[in-house]
Amino acid sequence: MKKIKTYKIGLIAASIMLFSSCEKLDLAPENQFTDLTYWTSADKALTVLNTAYSQMQTSTRFFYNEALSDNAYNGRGDTEGAASIAAGIYDPSLGRFKSEWNDRYAGIKSCNILLENIDRIDNMDETLKDRVKAEARFIRAFQHFQLMTWFGDIPLLKKDISLEEAQTIERTPASEVRSFIISELNDVENILPTNTDYSEADRGRITKGAAIALKARLYLYAGDWQNVVTECEKLINSDANGTYGLFSSYSGLFLPQNQYSQEDILSLQYAPEDRTWGEFFDMAPLSAGARLNALAPTQELVNSYVMLNGKSIDATDSGYDENEPYKNRDPRLTATVVYDGYKWLDDNGSTHTIYIKPGSDPDDPIDEYAPGSSSTSTGYYTRKYYDPTHQNSLASGLNLMMIRYADVLLMYAEAKNELGSFDENTWDTTIKALRTRAGFTEPSALNFDSSLSQADLRKVIHNERRTELGMEGLRIFDIRRWKTAENVLNGWAHGAQFGPQSQDNGYLRVNLRTFDPNKHYLWPIPRDERLINPNLSQNPGW
DSSP: OOOOOOOOOOHHHHHHOOOOOOOTTTOOOGGGTTOTTSOOSHHHHHHHHHHHHHTSOOHHHHHHGGGGTTTEEEOSSOGGGHHHHHHTOOOTTOHHHHHHHHHHHHHHHHHHHHHHHGGGOTTSOHHHHHHHHHHHHHHHHHHHHHHHHHHSSBOOOSSOOOHHHHTTOOOBOHHHHHHHHHHHHHHHHTTSOOTTTSOGGGTTSOOHHHHHHHHHHHHHHHTOHHHHHHHHHHHHSOSTTOOOOOOSOTGGGGSGGGTTOTTEEEEEOOBTTTBOBOGGGGTSOGGGTOSOOSEEEOHHHHHHSOBTTSOOTTSTTSOOOTTSTTTTBOHHHHHHEEOTTEEEEOTTSOEEEEOOSTTOOSSOOSOSSOTTSSSOSSSOEEOTTOOTTOOGGGOBOOOEEEEEHHHHHHHHHHHHHHTTOOOHHHHIIIIIHHHHHHTOOOHHHHSOOTTOOHHHHHHHHHHHHHHHTTTSSOHHHHHHHTTOHHHHTSEEEEOOSOSOTTTGGGOOEEEEEOOOTTTTTSOOOOHHHHHHOTTSOOOTTO
16 A cells, blocks of 8 residues: 555635645645646546545544543643643633534545546546545545544535535534445445455455444444444454454554554554654653653553553452552553563663662663653653664555454444443453453453453453553544543542642643533534634534
8 A cells, every 4th residue: 555644734725725835655745636626547546535544544543542531641731632622621722623624525526526526537446436435435435434423513525615615514413424435334344355355555444344444443442332233243253344353463453563453443544754653752752762751651540550450459359559559450550551670671682671660770871750840740651562673763665454353342342332242252252362362361350250240341441452552543432432531530630649649649641621510522613714714603502
C-alpha cells in the first residue's frame, strides 16, 4: 500500500477547495480533484484514495484520546484539547471540536469526490474500480461514525456539496446516520478482499474483515448486542471473511517486526522516513531519550491491572502488597506502563532500571519524577508502542492499530453477557484466550467461575477491556457508552504514591476532573460552524 500524508480542511473550507500544493507520496492537491481533466487513469484515482486514507486519523489523536479518559493525563500543554476536555473546562470554541469536525468532513469530501468522478476513467480495470469505490465508501462511513460518536446528530453527506449547501445544511438524526453507515458497510463487505487476498504490496488496505469489525463496533456503541454477536462470529468462527487470531506475544504485538500480524484488522499506516509519528518523544522515560513528558498513565489505570491470580488488588485475598505494588500483576501492566524500578529494554538489547520515585536512584543521574520539571506528572511513563528501531527524536514508522482481533473478542464477550448467554465456552474463547496470551498461568485467573452473576461478569469484562486496550485511545468511548464517565471523570486523577500520606494515602493528585452528565456525553457543535451556518442546532446544555 502506498504511504500517505495528512491534509486538513473543514466542511466549509472543503467546499471551496483551498489546497494548491502537492506533498510527496502520490498525493495531489485537492483543488485538482474536481477538475474534469484530472480523471484520466487508475493512478489518479488511487492518489485521491490515498488522500482519503490519510485523513482517517492522526497519531496525536490516537494517543491523546486516552487522556480524555481516566487512563492518562495530558500534563504539558493542551494537546488536541485533551487537558481541557478531561477537566471539563471547555466550551464550543475549543479548537479540538473545530478541528475534529473540519478534518473528518474533509475526509468525507475526498471520498465523495472520488466516488462521483472515478467512472470518468474509461480504461480502469473494473475489479480495481469496484474495490477502490468500496474502500472510499468504508472511509466515508468511518468518518461519519467518528463524528456521530462525538457529536450525536450530524450533517450526513452522501454526495459532495457546494459552498451554498454547506452554509445551510442541517444536522441529520444520529439514527439515520447509523442506518446509512450500516448499509454502506453491508454493501462493501461483499466487495472488499479479505486480508489474505491482498498482495504484500497492498497490505494495510481496508478489508472485508475491517468492514465487519467496524460494524461490530458501531453496534457495540449502540447497545445492539445481538448484532454485535452476529458480526463478531463472522470473524471468530470462520476464515471465510479473513484469517484472524491473537498474536503469540502481547508485548511483541506492538513491535515493528510483527506488523501486519493476524491480529491487525485496521491500522494507521506508517513507514520509516516516508511517514512517521513522534508522540513518544513526549511519552517515553527521559532516560530512554524523551525530551519531556506530556502524556502519562494514571494511578487509576495502574490499579485496574489484576493480580496474577486474577483477583483485583482491592480483593481481601488478592495478595496485593502496597509496598511492592507492581509485583505479581497482570503482565500487560509491564507491557504498557513504565513504573518505578522498571527494567527498561534498551534499543541495543541491554536493560537499565528506570528509577522514578524521588531518592530511589543510587546514582541519581536523571530526575524521572520531579514536580514542576519536564518529567512525568503521574510518576508513570508509557512502554506500549515504543519503537526500538526509532529514528531521531524517537520518530517511528510503526503502524498504529485502530481495530485488532482482541477487540473483537472483547466485543463478543460483552455482547454475550448482556444477552445473558455468556458461558464457559464464551469465557474460554475470549477472556481465557486473552489472559493466556498475556502470560497468566494460575487456574484462578484462567478458569471460568460459574458462580459469577451477570453483573460480576460485566465488571470483569469491562476491566479486561480496559487493561487489554490500555493506552490505545479507546477508553473514552467505553466510559461514554457505559455512562460511567460521570463517575470516573469527577474528582482527582492520581499518580503514584510519591506524595504526603495525609492526602489520598500518598497518591499524587495530578488533575481535578469535572464531568457534567447533562451535557458532556456529547461534544458541542463547534462555535465557528454555527456562526457560518445558523441551521446547525446545538447539543443540550451548550
